Ligand SMILES: Cc1cc2nc3c(=O)[nH]c(=O)nc-3n(C[C@H](O)[C@H](O)[C@H](O)COP(=O)(O)OP(=O)(O)OC[C@H]3O[C@@H](n4cnc5c(N)ncnc54)[C@H](O)[C@@H]3O)c2cc1C
């Protein structure tokens with residue numbers, strides 16, 4: 001267990017070695033918004049499928065033959081291990097090729113990789129999750145887990161920010177989680193288009209509406225760099241201890257398991273020591289704007 005983690009994280013089991021993708025079939029593909037979609041995958045090999053274990057916050061390397069690989073977080077319910085979902089924003093060649101492959105098509109998968117959100121460490125605490133844009137994807141498994149184990153924690157709050165209402169992912173689920181699950185959910189947008197009547201402004205402004213006992217609160221943050229930075233600092237100013245602030249980072253990936261150095265972040269590798277870091281472990285790197 002690395003110091004950055006809340007607990008032990010399952011190691012990769014797919015493929016005979018972690019360089020080797022296993023074939024997975026796209027069972028379903030659903031549009032989340034104009035540029036983002038969610039795929040449901042099944043590992044074709046039965047032995048690999050039943051051996052596959054993952055924890056909320058981890059990611060897989062998805063591979064399209066002839067095109068390349070991209071690191072994509074697992075976005076599904078951890079209690080449904082055979083329904084492996086990934087939520088993908090189309091930004092470049094690999095993500096475009098996955099979209100083009102379509103339902104029924106085959107791609108490759110290596111993983112799972114990286115550290116996970118803390119689970120044991122949040123027992124009896126308040127939990128505040130802060131997500132921006134597609135950053136809700138790696139947080140979604142944690143939301144499912146918290147809904148299923150609601151008694152594990154005190155208050156559970158999700159703060160979610162997007163450019164516009166049309167940029168939201170899991171829009172219908174957000175309403176369902178709010179109505180049925182006992183989570184406090186606040187969504188804000190930068191630009192209030194259409195019929196939007198909710199909060200307008202950056203997600204960190206929502207923090208002003210939240211009152212929690214800082215000493216007994218765990219924070220999980222995932223979004224663009226600027227959000228990760230602003231939200232983390234703001235929670236520290238609210239006296240949440242840095243050991244209780246977790247942030248998921250993104251970096252260019254290649255191998256996914258600490259061999260190539262592509263994802264180096266100070267002395268750490270985001271693929272192996274992250275992507276979920278305890279703020280206390282990266283504060284010194286975070287302080288340097290240029291890294
Ligand atoms: C741990 C982790 C988890 C992730 N989870 C998700 C997820 O759940 N969903 C998701 O959609 N994405 C996720 N990502 C991001 C995803 O891996 C990247 O967007 C990936 O690069 C997409 O691959 P691509 O080939 O489609 O795009 P790329 O061709 O890699 O392009 C990606 C973006 O980077 C820009 N870019 C590429 N090369 C350069 C360059 N040399 N200089 C400047 N800009 C450049 C492109 O213009 C484009 O905007 C995650 C990344 C990490 C590290």
Ligand code: FES
Nearest residue numbers: 254256260261271
């Ligand atoms: S991606 Fe190769 S070391 Fe992290």
